[in-house]
Amino acid sequence: MRQTPQREAILKVLNESDRPLSAEEVWRRMGGQNSGLPTVYRNLERFAQEGWAEGILGKDQVLRFVRCLSSDHHHHLQCEGCGRMVEVDACGLDSTLLAMERLSGFRITRHQLELFGECPQCAEKGR
């Protein structure tokens, strides 16, 4: 899909970061030129709707965005030590979701799951 220069600049910032960024952080890294913060925020929300990025609500209740590399269903893991985030093309929740559907009577159409832990580098440091 073709992107406008501004959307490209936002995606580039997200691509270059190994951790989620708030709209303000993206805007700062873009040099703050060309576009206002509200525009950056709107674009980030659109990216989230279109599957280019995902919004992650931090412990501090700040919404940050992370670039999605895969267009297939995937999950993001965040290291609680250093804040780095990685994407994994795995889910494995199918049977759990079926059980939840049985218990709730809902038909589950999508889910989001945020996983936290310790990355290999931080585990190494802690040893």
Ligand SMILES: [Zn+2]
């Ligand atoms: Zn994602």
Ligand SMILES: [Zn+2]
């Ligand atoms: Zn780490």
Ligand SMILES: [Zn+2]
């Ligand atoms: Zn999943």
